[in-house]
Amino acid sequence: MPFAGFDIPKIRSLGTSLKTLGDNAGKLHSDVSAVLTQAQSLMGGKPATTSRDLEPLVGNPFSFWPFGFNNLPGSLNGELGDMSDSMARRCSQLEKCNELLAKGYAIDPALAFADEKAPDEKKINDALDALAALDGKDFGDDGNRDDLDEVKDKLNGLTAAELDAFLAKAKPEDLRRYGDLARKTDDSGMWWWESHDGIPDSAFRDHLSGLLKKAGPSHWAKLEAAFPGIQPGFDTTDVWLDKQNSQRGQTVQGVQYGTPTDPLFAKPGQVDASSISQGQFADCWYIASLTATAQADPQFIAEGLKQNANGTVDVRIWDKDGNKHWVTVTPDLPMDSNGHLISAHGNAETWPAYYEKAFALMYGGDEGGAPDGRDGDKRYDHADFGNYGATEWDMTDKAPPYVTGENSKSIDNNVDSIKKSFDAHHPVIVASNSDSSNLPSDWQKNGAYVTRHVYYVKGFNANGDVILGNPWGGGSPDVVATREQYEKFFNTPQELQVKK
Structure with a gap:
């Protein structure tokens, strides 16, 4: 109509x-x-x-x-x-949308009033034809990249209204075929110049973000079904497998995706490092890096988020090769059965969750890792990619490049070296040991010290003791360590380099 x-x-x-x-x-x-x-x-x-x-x-x-x-x-x-x-x-947009509606195309009402170039029926049909033409083509040693690039370029060239009409008519099996072929990047044929299969991960990631940024919410499920790389799963995480957080001992039931009610920022365009809470995933090494960077350079972190007209969120992140991307994610986030966020979050704001979600999609360095007592158990200790499971149990130097765009710098494991980096306005993170015996009495009483955990440096007190923040947030006590205590219970400090 x-x-x-x-x-x-x-x-x-x-x-x-x-x-x-x-x-x-x-x-x-x-x-x-x-x-x-x-x-x-x-x-x-x-x-x-x-x-x-x-x-x-x-x-x-x-x-x-x-x-x-x-x-x-x-x-x-x-x-x-x-x-x-x-x-x-x-006016031109509305006139053309009405014409397409009269011909049986479906277009979201909100898009009919968008300030963009009027939709072109030929572009929509050309994209549909190119997508359908993938069926039955020979994708052996001759490669398929040219055919896939043709589809990718046609889809990238559609306006939001054109993409909406395309997705309404595209067959789910055609979209799935395209997604499957795009992810098959085996270039191991007989001749290197002939065997160019799939679409390189980096280019396809940007392509998916471009589609998701324009697509109406009614089509997100269709895109997720065809392209699993759009939405990170959580069924390999510790909280999914054990129904609890292994370090905190908190029970987590009914993990599912849901849409939060809190805004992206509590104060528009501003981030506060003290607001961040890690949530229930075992990715302290990433959240500590994010928190340390937000503390040292809040504007840098705030500038890495953009909210789109269709409700999706763009997150600036670097891949394993150091290439910058704006990864688009849907607004829904992992929650428990009571509707509480189990992902990272802030105090009445959600921006940390979207950084974490984009990181789950992009992290390419997972080689396994498991909670205490689970090493070698393949349910926990295995490599993941493109999901929240990939973000759990890794080392302090792995996350910083994805947050800042630069590799971190290992510094000497002593308070003086850490203070020098901190005073130079560098974010700094450190790891705790796996042994909790002979802890100082105040750490035992307040539960500030957690083994196999990553902390961020919050500052120093008047005595020169280092103050270490727990990325769990939510009122978790800080660790205040003397020089001797630090060197006994902590290791592998990293100085983060923020890209300017």
């Missing part, structure tokens, strides 16, 4: 009138300047206006583009012109 209730000819006429008014804004600007200048002269030099916007016009009729205007009414030229152009584009 076409979108009704909008008189497009009248809207176009209004846009034209706004354009005309904008074109005349320069003359109006000069006229107002002349009136104010004359008035000030007749008033014996007293100010003719108290408006900060109009003050620069006195004696200056040319204080607008191209001479650098910031004031009304000259600025109306650009503002009204932009508004007119936007109205014209939206």
Whole structure:
């Protein structure tokens, strides 16, 4: 059914009138300047206006583009012109969407009013044909990359409305075939110049992000079914296998995806390291790196997140080869049966969870790892990729490059070296030992020390003791360690290098 209730000819006429008014804004600007200048002269030099916007016009009729205007009414030229152009584009978009709807295409109502180029039916059908043409092609030693690149490029070139119409008509089996072939990157044929299969991981990751950023929520499940790399699983994590967090002993029931009610940021565009809580996944080494970086350079972390119009979130992250990506993730997050987040989170904000979700998709260095007593148990101790299980039980130097874009630097295992790095405004993380015997009494009482755990350096007290923050957050006590205590119970400090 076409979108009704909008008189497009009248809207176009209004846009034209706004354009005309904008074109005349320069003359109006000069006229107002002349009136104010004359008035000030007749008033014996007293100010003719108290408006900060109009003050620069006195004696200056040319204080607008191209001479650098910031004031009304000259600025109306650009503002009204932009508004007119936007109205014209939206009218064209709505007209074309109505045409496609009449032909049986499905388009999300929100996209029919988007400010983008009007949808092109031919582009939609060309993409559908290229997708269907993958069926039955010979993808042996001759490779399939050219055919897949053709589909990828056609999909990347679709507008949001075009992609919505495409996904509504695309057969699930055709999308799955495309996803399966794209992930088959075996270039081991007889001749290297002939055997180019699949789409390289880096390019396909960016492709999936581009699709997810534009797709309407009604199509996310269809994309996830065809391309598992869009949504990280959690069925290989400790909390899924044991129904509890092995270090904290907290029971976790009914792990599932759900949509949080908290916003991305508690304060728009701002992050607070003290707000971060690790949650129930065993990825302290990553959350400690994220927290340390947020403490040292909150703007850097805040700039790594963007919320899209369709509800998805873009996360800046670097891959294992040091290439920067903006990974798009859906807004749903792992929760327990009571609707509480089990992933990383903040205090009434969700931004840490989306960093963690993107990391789960991108981390490429997992070689296994398991909680105490589970080493060698293949249910826990095995390599993962593209899921939350991959993020559990790894070393302090593995996570920083994904957060900062640079490898971390190993520093001497003593408080003086750590303080030198910290005072130079570098994020610093350290690991605890696996032995908890002979702990200081205050650590035993408050439970601050956790074995096989990664902490971040919060600072130093007046005595020169190092203060180590627990990425568990949520009121978890800090470890305050003397030089001797630090060297006895901690190891492998890393200085993180934040890319500028």
